[in-house]
């Protein structure tokens with residue numbers, strides 16, 4: 669039985685990848701799950717204040733995994749990664765001529781930069797410094813290892829006291845590969861990155877928010893029953 673649904677934000681709850689407008693249909697359908705007793709949690713690279721605000725105002729009760737796994741909230745706020753070093757941020761920004769995400773003022777461990785394209789040079793630089801590096805398609809992210817959605821999702825599931833098999837996760841980008849490692853059912857929206865689709869148990873027909881609606885309909889119609897047992 670599914671008890672907890674983890675959803676990514678950018679590219680998943682939005683109307684499409686690359687835009688910020690949230691799909692109202694996706695929210696409406698996720699609330700139907702909440703009414704049936706399935707908790708919804710936001711698992712994203714966005715900062716804690718942004719996600720905590722959305723979580724409350726959108727009517728979700730499953731909590732939040734912010735900063736790509738580094739900050740977890742469910743009844744209490746827990747930081748699970750090492751705080752970032754300002755000098756490293758400066759070096760990354762200068763060396764690769766990047767722009768800070770406006771949310772960097774509100775971040776502790778994982779920081780975001782644009783443009784969102786990762787290069788081989790960046791990966792090499794991050795490896796040498798023991799840093800996690802990834803792209804959500806919206807922003808480049810760096811944090812001290814261990815980081816990534818894996819560490820935060822593991823903590824959130826522990827706080828809920830549910831089994832991995834009772835958790836379903838939906839996403840669109842490479843950062844969601846880390847979420848997939850910790851959930852029983854892995855779902856990719858129709859317009860997700862090919863690499864994520866390869867790892868998914870379910871690939872939706874529809875893109876982003878419409879895909880979320882498609883998945884919720886499947887859950888409510890009992891189409892996933894048995895899959896998680």
Ligand SMILES: O=C(O)COP(=O)(O)O
Nearest residue numbers: 677678712713714804807
């Ligand atoms: O880059 C971001 O902060 C957005 O990431 P998300 O797709 O995990 O919501």
Ligand SMILES: [Mg+2]
Nearest residue numbers: 676678679841
């Ligand atoms: Mg995303």
